[in-house]
Amino acid sequence: MLKKMEKSNMMKLLALGAAATAAGVAARTLYERTGKSKKAKRMDSKNNSVIPKGKAYFVGGGLGSLAGAAYLIRDCKMPGNQITIFEGMPIFGGSNDGIGTPEKGFVCRGGRMLNEETYENFWELFRSIPSLSKPGRSVTEEILDFDHAHPTSAKARLIDKDGTILDVKSMGFNQKERMALLKLMNTPEEKLDDMTIEEWFADSPHFFTTNFWYMWQTTFAFQKWSSLFEFRRYMRRMILEFSRINTLEGVTRTPLNQYDSVIRPLESYLRKEGVIFAENCTVTDIDFAEGDEITAKVLHLTDHGVTRMLELEDDDICIMTNACMTDSATLGDLHTPAPAPVLRPISGELWSKVAVKKQGLGNPYPFFGDANETNWLSFTVTSKGNKLLKLIEDYSGNIPGSGALMTFKDSNWLMSIVVAAQPHFPNQPMDQTIFWGYGLYTDKIGDYIKKPMKDCTGEELLTELLCHLHMEDRKDEIMADVVNVIPCMMPYVDAQFQPRKMVDRPEVVPAGSTNFAMISQFVEIPDDMVFTEEYSVRAARIAVYTLMGIDKKICPVTPYVKDPKVLVKAVQTSYR
Structure with missing residues (x-):
């Protein structure tokens, strides 16, 4: 239909x-x-x-x-x-959104990860934009000061169906996959018209079961059918992130939502x-x-x-x-799916x-042209108190704001969550906490809630998450604190990754x-x-x-992909 x-x-x-x-x-x-x-x-x-x-x-x-x-x-x-x-x-x-009230709950349709080393023009521009909360400081200074005080180092990047936090230091490649990646990095884009990632790795389906793929896919929201152009550009542009994709230490966080x-x-x-x-x-x-x-x-x-x-x-x-x-995009609520x-x-x-x-x-x-391939669904949880966030902290080993993505790799929806430093909104009361998550496969039936993700209420999305965390026995007390869980369906959120x-x-x-x-x-x-x-x-x-007609320099793309030290580290990472 x-x-x-x-x-x-x-x-x-x-x-x-x-x-x-x-x-x-x-x-x-x-x-x-x-x-x-x-x-x-x-x-x-x-x-x-x-x-x-x-x-x-x-x-x-x-x-x-x-x-x-x-x-x-x-x-x-x-x-x-x-x-x-x-x-x-x-x-x-x-x-770039973030909105809501303490009474009805807050909404983050997604999270935009910044990067200190590669966002050249972004940081340059915002050095000239005054901070609203730090007199005498720029937005760039405010963000970087906050990020340096709240460094990211994920300790629970991938979680299996048993609730076990996986050791993901190894990328999981075999030699054939290493060679395929190397070849891709050096293939001119002119030869990649309309190609997908899956087509490039057609002879090595194992690639899509590696730790690397699960982490890279969910960090940037790639799909197997995404454009090979964009995957190649990410590999080259974010080669610094390749060696730390298991901890996401390169992610730069903003003090509040974007x-x-x-x-x-x-x-x-x-x-x-x-x-x-x-x-x-x-x-x-x-x-x-x-x-x-x-x-x-x-x-x-x-x-x-x-x-x-x-x-x-x-x-x-x-x-x-x-x-x-x-x-x-459409929004639902605790008892209503996103339309x-x-x-x-x-x-x-x-x-x-x-x-x-x-x-x-x-x-x-x-x-x-195909919303079936470009959609995913996010959800934002607003709760009274910090009971659920404390449970997630004890489980993951990360305090709020330090852990970046937690991905449930065996989830039918490929569900991930992010717990930001609190508060995440300027009007968020001290006795409220929020976090958000998303799933890439919205047509799939849940592992515990036997419905497609896109048809789920906010309560059902949170229930599925609690089951993946193996906290279903705490569901009633956790739900008692929930103000709202707001699903957000975005039919074109991955459109920029489509083959072209x-x-x-x-x-x-x-x-x-x-x-x-x-x-x-x-x-x-x-x-x-x-x-x-x-x-x-x-x-x-x-x-x-x-x-x-302005004759002024635009900050170029920093050529980390040509830096011998960076390349050596990337090769070493591929063999971890």
């Missing part, structure tokens, strides 16, 4: 996607002929004190757009009141600078000028339910979030509309663009990896500097 519904809802994306693929093939050479003269007018890159003439319009209110606005203010000297951010929801932050620790201070900074935040305002289409160049001319808006058009002037720029991985989502990716629909209008704007269909062709993701500033860029986890940035805060910030910086 889901497949039939999905095909019906995605017919337009399919038809438009085929045209977008054909349009994208011939795009690259166009850039050499067009798209430079108008950029030079917007900003004199040798004199950044010049105030830009035009306005900037951001489509989507996620981290990328907020970061882009900050770069315009900081590095382009654009007054904040010349910048508008359109967001269809009543709150900004995109997929909305309160990252989005709120950035939004506060932008509002003080006069940036216009247009919430409940959806951009439904974009018109471009005729000709070979890509020049955005008109934004079609649904503003608080009222349709209107906004015409761009000659010196204006438009930066569009071309897709969102938390599109169409089946309406399979309509709103951001993907806008992308599909613009992709057929101009060459080089990518193809959304490979990413949004090289041309399916557009460049940040497409070839031939004069005033238009795209930012998200669905744009192409060579060597970097999606599903990260860094990807959003790096894309925003590329977009702003390119469109505004």
